[in-house]
Amino acid sequence: MKMQMHALSATLTREDGMTEPRIEITDNLDLLLGVLPPRVRQQLEAAPALETLIEVVLDLGRQAEARFPSGGLPLNRGQVTREDLDYMVARIGAFTKDNRAGIERTLHRISALRNRFGEIIGLTCRVGRAVYGTVEIVRDVIESGKSVLILGRPGVGKTTLLREAARVLADDLGRRVVIVDTSNEIAGDGDIPHPGIGRARRMQVPTPELQHAVMIEAVENHMPEVVVIDEIGTEAEALAARTIAERGVQLIATAHGNTLDNLITNPTLADLIGGIHSVTLGDEEARRRRTQKTVLERKAPPTFDVLIEIHSQERFAVHLDVATVVDALLRQAPVRPQLRLRRADGGVDLESPPAPPVAPARAPAIAAVRRRRVRIFPYAVSRERLERAIREIEAPAVVCSHPRDADLVLTLRALARKHPKKLRELMTHSVPVHAVNANTVPRLSEFLRDHFDLEAEGPDPEQQAALREAEDAIACAIAERRSIELAPQNAYVRRLQHELAGAYGLESESVGTQPFRRIVIRPTRAESGSGRRVLPSPRQHFA
Secondary structure (H helix, E strand, O other): OOOOEEEOOOOEEOOOOOEEOOOEEEOOHHHHHOOOOHHHHHHHHOOOOHHHOOEEEEEEOOOEEEEEOOEEEEEOOOOEOHHHHHHHHOOOOOOOOOOEEEOEOOOOEEEEEEOOOOOEEEEEEEOOOEEEOHHHHHHHHHOOOOOEEEEOOOOOOHHHHHHHHHHHHHHHOOOOEEEEEOOOOOOOEOOOOOHHHOOOEEEEOOOHHHHHHHHHHHHHHHOOOEEEEEEEOOHHHHHHHHHHHHOOOEEEEEEOOOOHHHHHOOOOOHHHHOOEEEEEOOHHHHHHHOOOOEEEEEOOOOOOOEEEEEEEOOEEEEEOOHHHHHHHHHOOOOOOOEEEEEOOOOOEEEEOOOOOOOOOOOOHHHHHHHOOOEEEEEOOOOHHHHHHHHHHHOOOEEEOOOHHHOOEEEEEHHHHHHOOHHHHHHHOOOOOEEEEOOOOHHHHHHHHHHHOOOOOOOOOHHHHHHHHHHHHHHHHHHHHOOOEEOOOOOHHHHHHHHHHHHHOOOEEEEEOOOOOOEEEEEOOHHHHHHOOOOOOOHHHHOO
16 A cells, blocks of 8 residues: 655754654545546646645536635536546445545545435545644643643644644553544544554544543543543533543543633533633622622633643644633633744744733723623513613623523512512522612612622713713714704703714704703714714713
């Protein structure tokens, strides 16, 4: 069997001054070309930069297409026929339930498109490459014995890093490594795994739904020191990963998501980093922490000790202590991962980002943007008024539509005293219930300020809302050169709106009678005739 290999040379500098072997990319491209229809193979073999081929797409009744990093290349010798598809299917492995097949002892992946009768009408032939040497940028982390979670966008190299990590741990360190290979992407198709995983052992998964069961089976039956898993994506798989970690086995895995923030906001996978839950603090504790009364905290130790974000093949962000980082993010504290950059010569540079500016001790408006918003379910409380109160005081909250999604329930005090059946049902779901005296914007704003420990700043909330309406009207009048009518206000608020309009050279007039007297903002005659003017932001004027 002929093996086609493309190698990239790069010197990898170690701390002891020695050099590591060069990076090598092995793709077995000749084996993939061998299963393609002859006319498609002939055109591909003549294509430039064949070693960078990403995939070949064959759809029934269309021209075949080869895809490279620089773009697609149509293969113009006729359209794809059923005979072409049958030719390929006869030369590759059987398709599994996820419509994937492969070529034995290679990393190439062939995925099928089917019509509603189950017949194959298209094939995507993805080139698989084993890249030796990529793990050097995080080798110290992999060899530390700590469990490592790898995140990154599709195609950035997560699976390639997993494969190389398994080989290094099995061959260089002599550890017992078991790979749970759901789609045969790590160790290739067939019963004999690809040599890219070294002496690591591979357990194949019959269907993706059984991945969590095979993960547990790997630990119970084969006594591994290291378990390697690609794409943890369900709650059952997250629970299986925690079970494995609690047994003292090192885990190296990838998960859906690009950054640590994605996991914090993903209720299915948050357990991988310790799980997140809402805790209500007492008044004294909230004042001591200088935070809101309802805060998010980590429920348990993280399943993974270290998290690696792959930004690109040359840039990695490493969080060396996941527990500390998650706690810091939940407290709105700055997080500074260790950045690792691969140089052109293969060496690795460590880079620390500049420290972010420290926010004031009491900056509720800024903190409200950063923290995860508390979900409030209004029961017998006006949803519109509650949303208006949240906007006006910039509270870190959002109104939700169902109590099962809520962090707290807000109702009226008079109703709470009657203790209706529906409210009792809500209280049995362990969701805290709070009450307000009246269903008005000022009372709702007062509750939100007290609950989130926000200080009242600036104008009265209703005045602030009226001025914001005037600001929006000014911007619209300038941009669209038309008159804008505002909502009715009292005399004092109308005077503030008149002053705001006059500050920007716009005309304003009070119209109507009380209690519906309101102002109309108009562009000046010169404005409406000569086009738009560039004016400073109204918010800057009132800052």
